[in-house]
Amino acid sequence: MSSQVSIRTKGLWHTFDNFHALRGIDIDIGLGENIAILGQNGSGKTTLVKHFNGLLKPTRGSVEVFDRNTTDTSTAELARFVGYVYQNPDHQIFSDTIREEIAFGPTNLGLPREEVEKRVEEALSLAGLSGFAGSYPFTLGKGMRERVAVASVLAMLPKLLIIDEPTTGMDYSGLLGVLRMLERLKDPKKSIIIITHDMWFAARFADRLIIMSEGEIIADGPTREIFLREEILEKAFLRPPQPTRIAQKLVRFGIRPDCLSVEELFAEIQRLAGKPWQ
Amino acid sequence: MRYSLFEPKTSFVHSLDPRTKLVWLLTMFSLAVLFVDPLFTMTIFASIIVVMVTSKLSISRLLPQLRAIALVACMSVLLWPIWIKPGNVLVSFGSLRITDLGLFMGVGVAFRLATLMSVGPVFLMTTSQRDFIAGLTHLKLPYKVVFLLSTSFRFLPAVIGEIATITEAQASRGLELDKGSILERFRKRLPILIPTIILSIKSSQNLAIAIESRAFGAYKDRTCLSELKLRRADCVFYVICLSVLAFGFWLRLQGYGTIE
Numbered sequence: 001m002s003s004q005v006s007i008r009t010k011g012l013w014h015t016f017d018n019f020h021a022l023r024g025i026d027i028d029i030g031l032g033e034n035i036a037i038l039g040q041n042g043s044g045k046t047t048l049v050k051h052f053n054g055l056l057k058p059t060r061g062s063v064e065v066f067d068r069n070t071t072d073t074s075t076a077e078l079a080r081f082v083g084y085v086y087q088n089p090d091h092q093i094f095s096d097t098i099r100e101e102i103a104f105g106p107t108n109l110g111l112p113r114e115e116v117e118k119r120v121e122e123a124l125s126l127a128g129l130s131g132f133a134g135s136y137p138f139t140l141g142k143g144m145r146e147r148v149a150v151a152s153v154l155a156m157l158p159k160l161l162i163i164d165e166p167t168t169g170m171d172y173s174g175l176l177g178v179l180r181m182l183e184r185l186k187d188p189k190k191s192i193i194i195i196t197h198d199m200w201f202a203a204r205f206a207d208r209l210i211i212m213s214e215g216e217i218i219a220d221g222p223t224r225e226i227f228l229r230e231e232i233l234e235k236a237f238l239r240p241p242q243p244t245r246i247a248q249k250l251v252r253f254g255i256r257p258d259c260l261s262v263e264e265l266f267a268e269i270q271r272l273a274g275k276p277w278q
Numbered sequence: 279m280r281y282s283l284f285e286p287k288t289s290f291v292h293s294l295d296p297r298t299k300l301v302w303l304l305t306m307f308s309l310a311v312l313f314v315d316p317l318f319t320m321t322i323f324a325s326i327i328v329v330m331v332t333s334k335l336s337i338s339r340l341l342p343q344l345r346a347i348a349l350v351a352c353m354s355v356l357l358w359p360i361w362i363k364p365g366n367v368l369v370s371f372g373s374l375r376i377t378d379l380g381l382f383m384g385v386g387v388a389f390r391l392a393t394l395m396s397v398g399p400v401f402l403m404t405t406s407q408r409d410f411i412a413g414l415t416h417l418k419l420p421y422k423v424v425f426l427l428s429t430s431f432r433f434l435p436a437v438i439g440e441i442a443t444i445t446e447a448q449a450s451r452g453l454e455l456d457k458g459s460i461l462e463r464f465r466k467r468l469p470i471l472i473p474t475i476i477l478s479i480k481s482s483q484n485l486a487i488a489i490e491s492r493a494f495g496a497y498k499d500r501t502c503l504s505e506l507k508l509r510r511a512d513c514v515f516y517v518i519c520l521s522v523l524a525f526g527f528w529l530r531l532q533g534y535g536t537i538e
Contacts, residue, residue, distance in 0.1 A: 055446050076454045084450040092447040094472035108452030138476065152451065
């Protein structure tokens with residue numbers, strides 16, 4: 001049973017100086033879950049996920065990652081299971097070529113050369129970077145650099161992948177590139193957690209949403225259900241994506257209020273248009 | 279993350295003109311270099327402690343500085359007696375002789391270093407960046423030089439913050455800094471060093487654009503938002519500093535305060 005759980009926190013508190021960044025977080029994250037964590041700046045999202053690879057240790061309570069207590073496990077050790085992609089890819093890219101950049105993580109794990117090379121190739125194709133292995137990473141666009149950062153963590157074959165704001169400052173094509181890559185990464189034996197402010201992106205990617213506000217989880221559940229809970233979203237200063245909001249306004253015409261995309265909403269309208277209006 | 283050492287408080291030291299504090303800083307530096315005799319260097323350091331107390335600086339902010347000072351001072355007290363051979367032997371272990379002169383030297387230099395290390399932080403903690411810039415500008419330093427100085431103070435903590443983030447990012451990729459030989463450890467710093475340099479270059483380019491778009495260097499003479507005026511307290515402080523400095527030179531020329 002425990003093998004189905006990747007992360008389990010119990011009464012997790014984290015305090016910086018006198019500021020309580022996390023106030024009693026209890027969550028279980030299962031294998032195969034694709035989660036988006038939403039919330040205002042300063043609501044504790046990044047602080048929470050930094051506990052998942054041991055960068056931060058609980059002030060109170062406990063965090064178990066694949067049945068290991070993070071308090072007595074180092075970040076380098078947890079890096080074998082947990083991949084963490086930082087908000088800004090420029091905080092980690094340092095190599096002359098994308099290939100070398102991606103090889104850094106698996107080499108740190110002490111893997112033999114052939115295995116490293118194999119993983120680099122896999123990560124390159126998963127991230128949609130196959131033609132760019134020899135490119136110089138610094139001259140690429142933001143969306144590509146983000147994918148390099150993700151690929152460099154993927155090559156470590158983490159069972160849990162955490163990505164902090166994968167879409168900030170990206171144009172639509174960069175956004176789609178990241179989304180397509182994440183879709184390819186979905187795996188019933190692995191978990192993915194993203195932190196984002198982009199409701200459209202969360203709706204498209206995640207099947208479970210966790211909403212944070214002032215260091216607490218104020219909502220946690222399936223994406224469709226959470227986007228219906230207006231009063232809670234408002235508390236975190238969030239709004240559902242536009243198709244969902246339109247659908248909610250059209251409920252009285254018989255449209256499902258939990259449409260997540262333009263396509264879903266369109267299908268609903270089409271379904272109704274087949275019938276006479278009342 | 280803190281971006282400046284300055285601690286806003288209302289105290290006599292805070293209210294002094296930045297130029298006065300610069301004179302104080304130079305006086306303390308010169309005095310510390312002039313003397314080695316522990317009695318003298320201790321007195322000089324004690325005067326800095328008095329300034330620290332009057333400026334109401336919080337202990338928690340001073341603690342990192344004080345800790346570093348204590349470390350260096352201890353090293354001085356421990357190491358000087360090993361090298362200084364002349365004098366009356368106090369203790370001896372085999373070939374190692376600890377003499378009174380050596381110990382004297384160690385303690386003297388310890389307080390000299392403590393002075394040199396504490397004056398700067400006290401100045402920066404009691405002077406806002408705006409006052410610091412205004413002070414240097416009023417001393418007729420070219421504004422570009424002033425700007426260079428003040429931005430390096432301003433950006434140092436930011437860069438330290440970046441380094442912390444980069445270190446965490448690379449640790450998440452399995453980098454273990456404290457394992458391996460010295461050469462290996464040095465090589466392991468590269469994944470941290472390179473992103474730091476690149477980010478610093480990027481941010482200095484951004485800064486250049488930002489200040490140019492706000493007319494940096496449009497006029498040769500720069501005016502200040504807060505015009506500085508020397509007050510009576512400043513003049514008194516000036517006179518005290520300069521007389522103490524003159525007295526110090528005189529004492530030194532008379533042969534006081536050194537160790538033969």
